Amino acid sequence: MNRPIRRLSFVVAFLFASLLVSTTMIQFVYAKDLNARPDNRRTLLSSYARERGQILVGDTAVAKSVPVSNDYKWLRTYPLGAAYAHVTGYYSFYGGGGGLEQAENGLLSGSSDKLAFRRVSDFFTGRRTTGASLELTLDDRVQQAAIKALDGRKGAAVALNPSTGEILAMVSNPSYNPATLSGHDLGKVDTAYKALNGAADKPLVNRAIGGDLYPPGSTFKIVTAAAALSSGRFAPDSVLPGPAALDLPQTTTDLPNIGNRACGDNDETTFLHAMEISCNSAFGHLGLELGADALRDQAAKFGVGDQLSIPMRVTPSSVPAELNEPQLAQSAVGQYDVRVTPLQVAMFSAAVANRGIVMRPHLVRSVLSSDLSVIERSEPEQLSEAVTPEVAAQLTEMMEAVVENGSGKPAQVDGVRVAGKTGTAEHDPEQRAHAWFTGFAPAQDPQIAVAVVVESGGDADSEARGGGAVGGPIAKAMIEAGLKR
Known part of the structure; x- marks a missing residue:
């Protein structure tokens, strides 16, 4: 063989070797990443060839796939529309977006490693492979x-089962209809997504667990009260200063009460009464007495600061890492830079209701096969101990007083003892305060804990006309529904 032919044979051999290596890399090394690419049309079309699992609330499918006579084979539908949009999210040609459609895509599509054995079984039995269904706690x-x-x-609005952490309700307003994003007319889907994503009121954001988060206002006084009672230095009948405004150190700015009124005779009040009427000056004083570390630790x-998954990711709530004394007093009443999700505020009440134990919140009760047999079931899991049972009992007494005699009267339920806390959270000088209510019932045998926030719905001059009058009736309706009254 002459030299030119030998050189050519080496080049051809090298090219074949390169082709073999690249093919091997694509099929075995990069295959998973390539399949997961959002612009891989072949993979997306193949995902439509398999029926996607249902998302169930009780016996009702709030998301399901129906057969169609086109290349997609299946259309994802949402029978209850906007009511569960932030729970389900949506599934379109571009993949899962938000909610469970994204967080549990592997199970719903049938591609999860948890379903590997079932896929093998389907192959040998000739059964049509389908995605797993999710039975929710809602x-x-x-x-x-x-x-x-x-x-x-x-x-x-959020509701929890205090003893299990099951999420009983999760609502975010404004909402949207997921069906507008799940159609097969990609032009319409793209137009709808751009409109929703660009809307000023952010309908795609699940305000219950994410977004920009909220200042909790006086609902955070549950945390401050827990820290004070846990310190052993204070009891519900302890006498606290309650002037119309607390003189803060290091600044000429005071911490005023709503309405600029003193909380009791001689500018004094009991701890229980301070909670009952939501006395800022008394709780600011407690914050200064306890210190920033005690407040943050409590x-x-x-659960503040925890990275939670329900299985959607929950944006962690936060208390600032550095607080001077004026900031500490403001944080003790739920202002300054304290930020929370409504889910976190519901966890405050749920922990008190559950004798001080915080249960990990979760949204999926069980994973079901196509014949609705159980593949996997969620078990209640303790997240932490917020307070002792004794402190939880004291907090319950104080929160009952809020609803029985104080700012939370609109949350009263006939024949049921309700424990709660109102909140009025200032956030923008140009807008009204956010209105909050959180609580649980029945106080003596808790079955449901709730948290509600209405943006810019409060009255900065009255806790009762803010969190009480606005959030209280919403909480009452949820509690009544949860107790099946």
């Missing part, structure tokens, strides 16, 4: 009660 009565009571106002015991 209670449709509580969900619908929250939607109706919010009445289209911006905000969010918040952490309630």
